[in-house]
Amino acid sequence: MLKFKSLGSGSSGNATLVEATAGPGSTPVRLLVDCGLGIRQLALRLGEAGLQIEDLDAVFITHEHGDHIGCARTVALRYRIPVWMSQGTHAAIGSADFEGLLRTACDGAAIDLGGLQLTPFAVPHDAREPLQLSCTDGAVKLGVLTDLGHATAHVMAHLQSCHALLLECNHDLELLAGSAYPDFLKRRVGGQHGHLSNIAAAEIARALQHAGLRHLVAAHLSAHNNRPELAQEALSQVTHFDKHLIGVADARTGTPWLQV
Numbered sequence: 001m002l003k004f005k006s007l008g009s010g011s012s013g014n015a016t017l018v019e020a021t022a023g024p025g026s027t028p029v030r031l032l033v034d035c036g037l038g039i040r041q042l043a044l045r046l047g048e049a050g051l052q053i054e055d056l057d058a059v060f061i062t063h064e065h066g067d068h069i070g071c072a073r074t075v076a077l078r079y080r081i082p083v084w085m086s087q088g089t090h091a092a093i094g095s096a097d098f099e100g101l102l103r104t105a106c107d108g109a110a111i112d113l114g115g116l117q118l119t120p121f122a123v124p125h126d127a128r129e130p131l132q133l134s135c136t137d138g139a140v141k142l143g144v145l146t147d148l149g150h151a152t153a154h155v156m157a158h159l160q161s162c163h164a165l166l167l168e169c170n171h172d173l174e175l176l177a178g179s180a181y182p183d184f185l186k187r188r189v190g191g192q193h194g195h196l197s198n199i200a201a202a203e204i205a206r207a208l209q210h211a212g213l214r215h216l217v218a219a220h221l222s223a224h225n226n227r228p229e230l231a232q233e234a235l236s237q238v239t240h241f242d243k244h245l246i247g248v249a250d251a252r253t254g255t256p257w258l259q260v
């Protein structure tokens with residue numbers, strides 16, 4: 001069984017729990033995808049999910065931006081939890097010492113956490129070597145796709161046949177254009193290596209949808225340039241999901257546990 005729960009999503013911090021359980025009575029494998037919170041917030045939000053930091057088996061960091069890497073090193077060193085990231089991400093944080101707990105993730109190279117397999121893939125984003133990933137327990141597949149400027153054939157190939165998709169819906173094009181953001185920031189956010197608009201996300205959802213896609217969750221919404229209902233509207237127009245059945249990962253409360 002595979003389930004996931006966003007602990008919060010957006011430019012103020014991203015963290016998503018993924019848990020795989022082989023069967024009744026077996027020990028779950030728990031992964032935290034991104035650790036972009038302060039350690040107190042992380043502990044608090046894990047507590048709300050019924051867990052503690054020491055319950056995590058591994059952390060996967062998608063890229064070096066502060067809203068993703070957060071307290072990853074502290075978590076690793078204090079709780080002796082291995083942390084996966086690309087070589088480029090590690091270089092971008094000054095090749096920090098992880099005391100043997102650093103694991104290198106590479107585009108296309110599967111990672112076996114024992115009952116939970118990850119496949120990282122490269123995405124276009126303004127970071128050194130950003131990766132997003134799919135997760136599977138061997139039966140069902142979850143796709144995690146935030147922080148990218150545009151979809152590539154590579155990204156789309158990696159996300160075929162997902163049963164659940166956590167998908168960036170960063171901004172509404174009109175809200176971004178009319179926002180108080182300075183022009184350079186508008187260009188950065190809306191650029192090919194920035195973030196996905198609702199329309200761009202909808203195009204991805206349309207291409208990836210199939211009868212077996214059970215959960216579609218909008219993530220990494222801009223607090224200024226988007227609204228949950230706009231993201232839901234955009235995604236529902238091109239998929240089989242009713243607007244109200246499209247999840248939205250809240251900045252502070254994330255999502256409930258969702259079984260894939």
Ligand SMILES: [Zn+2]
Nearest residue numbers: 011065067147
């Ligand atoms: Zn981000």
Ligand SMILES: [Zn+2]
Nearest residue numbers: 063065125147
């Ligand atoms: Zn980023």
